[in-house]
Amino acid sequence: MDPELRSVNTQSLFCDRTSKTIDIAGARVDLGRAYRCGYPEVVFGEQKSTDLILRILHAQADAGQASLVTRITLETAAAIADVFPASVYSLAGKCLRTLSADASKKTAGRVAIVSAGSTDAFVANEAAETVRWMGHVADLFDDVGVAGPQRLLAVLPEIQTADAVVVVAGMEAALASVVAGYLSCPVFAVPTSVGYGVSVGGLVALAGMLASCAANVAVVNIDAGFKGGFLAGLVADRTRETHHG
Structure with a gap:
């Protein structure tokens, strides 16, 4: 492949990855943040409905990304755990986290x-x-x-x-x-x-x-x-x- 064409293709792929956003009802999930900043978008759970949080987590999971939700109640965490049984909730820190497939690498x-x-x-x-x-x-x-x-x-x-x-x-x-x-x-x-x-x-x-x-x-x-x-x-x-x- 021509070096200039390869460079254009590489830049295009980078832009596609870093700018990828999924619009769901109530949120625009920034899936490109993992490529730009090293880690996926973190979900501030306070004042968000359980349904909205779950839809955000599904979008991240479908993209192979780990999720972190901060400042949520035990009740909300329990509802999320029913859908994401491998998630870990800290009552002391009011945070729920999931692990990506390559987290152990x-x-x-x-x-x-x-x-x-x-x-x-x-x-x-x-x-x-x-x-x-x-x-x-x-x-x-x-x-x-x-x-x-x-x-x-x-x-x-x-x-x-x-x-x-x-x-x-x-x-x-x-x-x-x-x-x-x-x-x-x-x-x-x-x-x-x-x-x-x-x-x-x-x-x-x-x-x-x-x-x-x-x-x-x-x-x-x-x-x-x-x-x-x-x-x-x-x-x-x-x-x-x-x-x-």
Whole structure:
């Protein structure tokens, strides 16, 4: 085949894959996102009907794509599991995930998810489920906030071996800076709305993390466990490609 024609055909195939969208009643499923961004479109389940979520999952499954649905109830997850029996639901993280056929072929990385208090558990588990859906190992280190520094020091050696770290904390959110000061990898800080009074629904935690003097801290939105987990998973992807590519 003529090289120029081959190039045109390759570009055409790339455009077809990356722009593929399926219109269903109530949603336009972005099937091209897996080719553009490395992972399929994630379904934000809150305020979506069970029927709509199922139609989205069917569209992704027909395309051979794994699905992740965040922020859904146990009742919705049970209805989905009737149709997708191999799906996995985390009550703690309110996430449901399915696995693609080639999920086991990648070399798994490891992400540590460190939370300050037990009330941060939902956000931390949302991050963990996201990492697992991406094919990596997610290790949770719960309730190691700065009020009891000995708890963090006891698990620090395990945290230091991770490819990336997610720190989840509310109130003044000092934990992110403390953890980052012991690490040579990126730390994705997730402020939570845990707290009261001057905590202002997580705004103080957000400001504290943004003002961190630790150079390896990057901050996402309040209660955005998915975003913290996804970013950490992307780092784990690249780390494993470097080590095993």
